[in-house]
Amino acid sequence: MADTRIRNATVHTPAGPIEADILITGEQISGLVSRDDETRADREVDAGGKHIIPGLVDPHAHTRVPGYEYKEDYLTSSQAAAVGGITTYVDMPNVEPPTDDVETYEYKRRIADDTCIIDFGHFVSGTKLEEIPRLAEAGATGYKIFQVSGGYPHDPRLAMGETEKIYAAFDQIAKTGLPCLVHPYNQPLMDMLSAQAVAEGAPRDINTFARMYTNDIVWSSAVAVLLRLQKETGVRLQLLHTHAGESLKLIKRAKEEGQRFTCAVDLKYYHLTSKDMQEQGARALPGGCITEDDERMAIIWESLNDGTIDTIDSDHAPHTLQDLEKMYVDPWTGPFGSPQYQDMLSVILTDVHNGKLSFQRAIKLLCENPARVIGQFPKKGAIQVGADADLVVVDLNKEVHPRDEEAYSKCGWTPYHGWTLTGGPEMTFLRGQVIAENGKVTGKPGYGRYIAGVPQVPTAITNLLSPGLAFEPVAAKERVPQAV
């Protein structure tokens, strides 16, 4: 006897799709059984011949708590996530006050505990060296370092661009065995190139800013240094926003040489177009600088498919439309970013529908690999016996029309407003409970549970020789964080 039996679905396991029914007992998957198996359950769910994938794991949430609750909070961000098929997220430290010591971390964790409807973790800032071991001991999921600086949300107080400072932080973080995410950015070079462009007559508007912000060399020159520092310190590095062609070439070469690290791209960079920017303005940043560059797009798709890129992040980054107005005054210090949770899975399933990505590879990028990055695989990110029953029923064929009016995110809009997408989530389970169904939230505040950091040695996720198929086992060799 099980608590729940989900019948009539194609189930996507780490080994591939199978025709099976899923049994759930308590919070876990207790069986994957054939259609004619006779196990009964208190509750039967008919998946209607659709697909079931693991709940998405997103290690790049901006929940805006504390300090910016007028933009978003744990309840609204986790509701948007639940509707979008995301069952675990880890959020970022660029809040007010910044999450850079044990006190601010514990304060934030208490708020999330009471309100979040999905499982959650916290990445903390790696700027204060003496706090790094303390935060690991307190249970931080990992660290985030911003090389980018400007104005909020790229808070200058959290920015760290200098090689020697990053080296010192990597060295300390490596001792904790926790992941270290970095927004790679050569800020001084970006400042210089921007000043040059303006001096040559470019307007100080969002178009010039977008062009400068996404300039390949600004990202790739930072990635080159970060890869070298990773090699030296052995930190569990996860590079973020890897959309620059030269970065992806460096990353591929380093992986081929056996260097162990991971990297992520987020969907806004390679989906939002200049047409979106014309229609929506700052909502659609970076708005076409990348999507109009055929060469760069080719290398992004290749990297998503061949294992150079390990994860697709949301970078769910809500701002109110009023705050976005500041981008028209001074884009170099204004806030930009967009909510992503509700539509992310549909955007990626549309890529699958259009033949850009296999469904199997999309599941690796959205579920399995991010769970590995935070040390949770196969408890999360996998459909197998013993794993948490975090499941998403997916309809690959339905048409989805994102609309501002239907956004759960507190900011009340979506950069995909007016798009027609193909495929989307229908029902989301977290640890056996239905938390969203047909676009409506059913999960309760406070159901989400904290995901503490898991110390590991650096892991290379994908074997580049067999893209998307062969995976090295997770280096589960736990090590005790050393006292510093």
Ligand SMILES: [Zn+2]
């Ligand atoms: Zn971000």
